Amino acid sequence: MGISEFLDNVEIAHFESSEEFWERLHGLPNKDVAVIARTIFQDRQSGRVNPLHSAFFFESLENTQFFHNVVSPYLTVLLQELDTMQLPAGDILELGSGAGVVACFLAQKYPEKTVVGVDLLPVVVQTAQKLAQLLGLSNIEFHQAEIAGLHLEKTFGCILSVALREEMSSGRQGSFGYFSAIAELPQALTAVSSPLSQCVAEHLAADGLYISLERCHDVASIASWVGELQSVGVSPDLESSTMLVFSGVLTGPEKMPLLLSTHADARVDAESLLQWRMNGSNETQSDELAVESRVYSQRAWRVVKAMEFGIRDELGDAAARVYLLECDREGLVYFTTNRGAREIVFETSFGGAQILSNKFEHMLGELTYNPSVVDVRSITSL
Numbered sequence: 001m002g003i004s005e006f007l008d009n010v011e012i013a014h015f016e017s018s019e020e021f022w023e024r025l026h027g028l029p030n031k032d033v034a035v036i037a038r039t040i041f042q043d044r045q046s047g048r049v050n051p052l053h054s055a056f057f058f059e060s061l062e063n064t065q066f067f068h069n070v071v072s073p074y075l076t077v078l079l080q081e082l083d084t085m086q087l088p089a090g091d092i093l094e095l096g097s098g099a100g101v102v103a104c105f106l107a108q109k110y111p112e113k114t115v116v117g118v119d120l121l122p123v124v125v126q127t128a129q130k131l132a133q134l135l136g137l138s139n140i141e142f143h144q145a146e147i148a149g150l151h152l153e154k155t156f157g158c159i160l161s162v163a164l165r166e167e168m169s170s171g172r173q174g175s176f177g178y179f180s181a182i183a184e185l186p187q188a189l190t191a192v193s194s195p196l197s198q199c200v201a202e203h204l205a206a207d208g209l210y211i212s213l214e215r216c217h218d219v220a221s222i223a224s225w226v227g228e229l230q231s232v233g234v235s236p237d238l239e240s241s242t243m244l245v246f247s248g249v250l251t252g253p254e255k256m257p258l259l260l261s262t263h264a265d266a267r268v269d270a271e272s273l274l275q276w277r278m279n280g281s282n283e284t285q286s287d288e289l290a291v292e293s294r295v296y297s298q299r300a301w302r303v304v305k306a307m308e309f310g311i312r313d314e315l316g317d318a319a320a321r322v323y324l325l326e327c328d329r330e331g332l333v334y335f336t337t338n339r340g341a342r343e344i345v346f347e348t349s350f351g352g353a354q355i356l357s358n359k360f361e362h363m364l365g366e367l368t369y370n371p372s373v374v375d376v377r378s379i380t381s382l
């Protein structure tokens with residue numbers, strides 16, 4: 001059975017545009033659903049992720065059918081990838097299985113295997129069970145359990161987790177306080193284990209495959225996820241891993257690392273992760289690495305002038321740097337913070353730094369008088 005036929009059978013709604021989504025949402029007979037959904041989407045836009053959101057989106061089969069493709073916009077591309085993979089022998093475990101769509105797809109594709117889904121929320125587990133019933137699957141079971149400290153006393157040929165890590169980790173992800181994602185990688189790769197990586201290591205058969213699709217928004221957070229796995233002896237195989245690129249109706253273009261990992265001694269190092277990340281997807285101009293690969297290229301960029309600004313605001317202490325850079329006839333004004341922002345603000349391909357000098361000084365002036373800036377000093381190197 002093809003993927004679109006499977007999604008049709010599950011009755012997952014498909015929206016061509018955000019306008020169509022909002023219109024159909026407000027046309028639903030239950031007005032509370034629209035009100036709650038709108039509040040949650042606003043929350044998410046401001047970066048707040050809450051495990052209880054899943055309780056609402058997946059609390060019934062109807063909600064799942066309506067929201068799944070919107071809240072899990074990677075769904076179709078993920079199923080396409082899974083469809084082309086040859087999974088190793090043995091049963092399948094999905095951690096944080098939500099409404100069970102991915103698990104049900106695999107149960108249908110591999111009738112000879114048992115698929116087990118585990119999720120924290122009882123209401124979500126019930127929805128997944130109803131979905132399995134709707135599809136007439138008998139080789140699948142869903143259990144309510146907390147993944148931290150889970151001991152199933154069994155190992156699996158294949159383990160999956162999709163968009164789970166962000167909900168489980170309470171710690172900081174991403175920047176370690178460097179001004180450069182490239183400089184940050186070696187430290188990020190030494191991350192310590194997490195309850196999720198420990199659970200994977202414990203339940204993955206000796207020759208098993210762990211497939212993760214986790215929201216890691218920058219190369220440093222991919223590195224810390226890889227570090228968490230490697231610290232428990234599970235190592236991603238970059239040759240078979242890929243950056244999944246997709247577009248959400250509400251969220252627009254996005255990409256997430258689809259990492260295929262095994263129990264292996266081999267470790268991913270900073271250089272190979274960087275190469276993989278730079279080659280693995282079509283970068284857009286705003287991408288941190290598209291910016292950095294230019295600034296840190298083999299070409300001799302000269303720092304014409306650079307300032308560092310100490311910042312104190314409601315998020316705590318931080319620093320920002322503004323560089324005026326030159327290489328032959330090219331000029332750049334490059335802005336970076338140790339909270340992860342990296343941006344080429346102005347650029348020119350003729351006349352070098354001179355052309356951008358006024359804009360650079362203007363930017364320095366604005367920053368100097370910004371109320372959260374507490375300290376300004378000149379720096380000389382990248």
Ligand SMILES: C[S@@+](CC[C@H](N)C(=O)[O-])C[C@H]1O[C@@H](n2cnc3c(N)ncnc32)[C@H](O)[C@@H]1O
Nearest residue numbers: 054072096097098119120121146147162163167
């Ligand atoms: C964002 S949803 C993703 C669901 C599904 N994998 C998908 O992609 O559609 C994350 C799921 O992980 C579950 N979850 C979060 N923290 C968990 C934990 N500590 N133990 C078990 N499940 C958890 C949530 O209840 C939720 O259903």
